Amino acid sequence: MIGYLKEIFSGTWSLFVGLGITIKYFFKPVVTVQYPREVLPMTPRFRGHIELTRDPETGGDKCIVCGMCQKACPSNCITVVGDKVEGAKKKALSRYILDFTKCSLCGLCVESCPADAITFSKDYNLAGPSREAYIFDLKKRLEERKG
Amino acid sequence: MSAFAQTQLKETFVINLGPQHPATHGVLRVKLVMDGEYIVEAEPVLGYIHRMHEKMGENRTWAQFMPNTGRMDYLHALAYNHGYVTVVERAAGIEVPERAEYIRVITAELNRISSHLLWFGAFVLDLGGFTPLLYAFDDREQILDLLESVTGSRLTYSYFRFGGVYNDIDENFVPGALAFIKRLRERLPMYHALVTKNVILRTRLEDIGFITPEMCRKYGATGPVARGSGINFDVRKHEPYSVYPEFNFDIPVYPKGDSMARYMVRMDEIEQSMRIVEQAIAKLPDGPVMAPKAPKILKPAKGDYYHAVETARGSFGIRVVSDGTNTPYRLKLRSPTFSNLSLFGEACQGMLLPDALALMGSLDLVIPEIDR
Amino acid sequence: MNASAIKQAMAALPAQAVAENDHAKRGNHLDVTVAPDQVVAAVTILDGNGFFIEAITGVDWLGEKAARKKEAAAKAAAAAKAAAEAAKAAGQEPPPPPPAAPAEPEGSQVDDLEVIYDFNHYETLCRVTVRTRVPRDNPAVPTISEVYAGANWHERETHDFFGINFVGHPYLVPLLLPEDADFHPLLKDYKP
């Protein structure tokens, strides 16, 4: 009989303890980020989709069209197209196609790049109306991205 | 048909639990033969998100397979990375700098805590309590922030490389990790007061959902499921890898074998993982984080190699068969939950539906890892 | 349970080969190769010694025999060449060309599928790998799901991926692949 009452009491007490915890949190400030209103900055190492880096001297890309990124990519989402430039020894990048629908953001391409020509963007607000919207030409993006 | 099934009336009906069901946490389907609310037979039906990782491995280079490993168990991705890099390093004979191993252990253990926290929340959600899930998420976010600042990703890290780690930790990481541990130490008693000691939860977990040690052995259960049945088996102690022998930690073992035992094992493991992280941070040596001589193009010697790591869900074994080329000849991924789930059919016979769901939750299923 | 005890126990099986491995290098302690009909016996020994099942899988050795033959031929040719050169250097008559590459035993033109069973022990560290080989054109192995209930799913999975027929399996239907799948993706000659 004592045990029975004790059990009831301890059980009920545990319930009240639970209520006490939740009401304490009820009065604490919220911890969520109101996402579209507030935007958190991404950490420096955040791996977004890749982006061509700007060469500070020429203002263009640094790509040497070696195709290492293309080879390193596990999902075959990179296509690098280069043109032979008259006079110059190296090829110049004409198009850098990233099929973002296939990309798994693993970062192997950035690691494999011998010229540091690609880097991760910090852009995570990606939305588009169609699949085609995710086939990026990074060269074009670089040109559009001023500064 | 089990003995239980035969003693019952043949008034059974079939329920399809899933593939879309709130309690299966993914696309798992369980075909239940029920007598009223009692389960007569249960047959998990797998393969709804089967992606054939093993074949993918045969079609890409050793390094290219790395992102796949984190995508199997997205909750404890770093352990999977760890298992894969270690087996390939073993095959190729790459020495890893000590600092890299320490960083691997620290991040993997933090990841284990995050996995257990998510499990804790999801498990209580299975039992009908929603709030603990969000409290656990609050804590888990802190870990994910830490890991993101180091690895650049929040879920599928692909952080480890053959011969080290991709990037050294930044200066904020160590204070951040210590602050997080302090915070979680303060929060854990709250979890216990809110959930563990709650009389409703206790009636739902205690003495229900028994898994015997013999069943574990026959089905190959590992991890918290086995430890909840009194089996002192943890790959980190049993078959030490990386720098785990350097650390002083306990393996929580609960002999009872009910759902509560598995719950307690995981809750205690959070504390043990925090201990490991603290010790590793204290001992963290200086030095490079990448082996200097790590080859760019890997061609491990012919032969087959096996390596197992302890993930949050049990022993993840990976067998690679190399033919000496730059692609694996065969990759076998032995996922712990596959074995753990296989005993569900036997364990839940004669149970009530809500108890069976509690049992299923206590197995800590991650469906992509089962289906691979 | 140490490896040598298991080795001794396994020695009773006919037609077996047991190799002790360097655990640090290969990740297992014991490699037991048995004939397909001995699998159940070998697994029963492990069961009696308290091992738990880790996994069952297969490996497709397509082209292995051809490669080996080629290798043997190359080796023989190289040996012959070396011998000839040695003889030439010694100023002797070149020896008669060696007989054609040693004929393989009959029926061996078909490559093998290897079935690998991994076992481990809860108390003491001892990983045992049981291997068996079956011809690709008739891959049939007796099931061990009678011994280890957990083998049921692993065998179904292996059946999915390799088409290996586990004779006596209670429910050998696709587990991970679609119910009506009749292809076996991990075979090396599988083209999607």
Add this chain to the structure above:
Amino acid sequence: MSVHPEVIRLLIFLVGIIAFAALNAAYLVWLERKEAGHIQRRIGPKEVGPFGLLQPLADGIKLMTKQLIVPAGVDPVLFRIAPILVMIPAIMGFVTIPFSETLVARNLDIGLLAVFAFASVNVLGLLMGAWGSRNKYAVISAARVVSQNVAYEIPMLVTVVSLVMVSHTMNLTKIVGQQLGGFWHWNIFNFAASPLMPVAFLIFFVCMLAETNRAPFDMAEAESELIAGAFTEYPGMGFGVFFMAEYANIVIGCSMATILFLGGWDCPFGLYPGVHWFLLKMYFLIFTVIWIRWTYPRTTFYGLLNLSWKILIPISFVNLLLTSAMLKVF
């Protein structure tokens, strides 16, 4: 043709009650989401209107614009009749509830009985909806609803009987009238009637939770087990009506707890009694109901029956005996 004032009064009250029930249901959803949000350290609805106050409206419009699908294979009559059958008793329950001394639609002498009589019909509606859905989850849910309600009606009614013994009437207005004059007169502190009165209040409250299928006794719609239980097949407003009835039942249950134990419209300090005190107490109880839901995991079936048969029923009988003994003694 002159219209009798009593008729007009009844009609006004009827309209008022329906409006009150519907508005309450809508804004209790808002309260529930907001409270859950803050307990979980989030905000809850905030986009529609200030503090998300128009969210119930948006939800209502959404539910109403959904197609009313009657799935193939269901019993169409039962399927359609069940939401109504759940809603009508919920509205009827309001008829006899006195919100203040004068604010009562129909002051029945046996108002207490009326509330419980109408509340008992609720089960029938749920049962029919679940059975009519021809969904296995719904049928399991139906079986649970019945056992739960049967098991909890007993301690609830026994507690209420002991209260009726104390107050000698089943007229709700009179029951409150006896408790007027400060919180020490309330039945919950009426130790002269039975020392177990606070416990009786707890029992009543727990039974009320179980009767209204609220967490932690929401096994009828246990979403992690039975998806949505009895409501699994209901689309749009069919589901909405069930939902409204559930909240209306909570309001009735909390009102009854207020009237029976907490002195109804009485001010705790004996000053200025009025409808505001009633609403304050009732909404505090509703707040507690929601608070409980977002704190505890769900019980199981046997846990629930154990609680009822091993704890609540014995204690409520002890309370009954004590009350009658005290009545005889004093």
Add this chain to the structure above:
Amino acid sequence: MTPILSPQGLAGLIFLGCVAATIAGALLATNATRLIRAVTGLALCMVGVAGIYYFLGSPFVALMQILIYAGAVCVTIIFAIMLAEPHEMKRVGKVHALAGPASILAATVLVWGLAALGTKTVWQPVACRAKNGTLEEVGQSMLTTYSMSFELISVVLLIAIIGSLALARAGRSK
């Protein structure tokens, strides 16, 4: 003619509604093709009867009627249907070709006889009534004059509980 929009008129309207509910419910209960609908009919009928009790000056009995019939008996019956006939798509039962017309005939004769008997008889209203039939009086006489039958009813209920438990358990142990 009583005006509709007066308390009496409304009461009359509601009374007619109750009568309609009773008859419709009874019709449904006896003629439905599915048992579950028959129970719905029974519930409707009993709610109607409860309304009629209300008009007969006894709200207490009316509410008890709702509590017991709609809240308990109908629920129990539905429960039994669920337990016993999970696949109740078939008709209520096999009926002999003659059974329908014959039973209609028999029932009509019965109704006509009873109704005629009731309406043709000249009832003698009592001059003075000792009591008003209030709840207090009901309770008092239940515990004084009719205490024996009250006790008997409780014994019957107890036996019913034990009996049904015994019956239900007997099948389970097989």
Add this chain to the structure above:
Amino acid sequence: MDILALQNSLNTYLVLGALLFGFGAYGMMRNRTFIGMLISAELVLGGASINFMAFSRFLAPDPTVGQIFTLFIMGLAAAEAAIALSIIIAVYRNFKSIDTDDVAELEG
């Protein structure tokens, strides 16, 4: 006839009671399942109760009697329902049918 004042006449109730009784009798004859018969029995009881209540309201010197009788009938009906349903379930366990004819055949 004042259709809105019907509730004040005894005959209305007597006819209604007779009707319910008749429905019950008809259902008893026609239905061939236990549950159907049980429902019909409840109708018969309801008809009888209406008569009791009506007489008690209009004629009896002590109007409590009818009410008490009705209450007793309700108690009996509840007990009857409980017993009948447990019988039905027991029968169903044994014969897998709640059809009276099936049970009779199996017995013979």
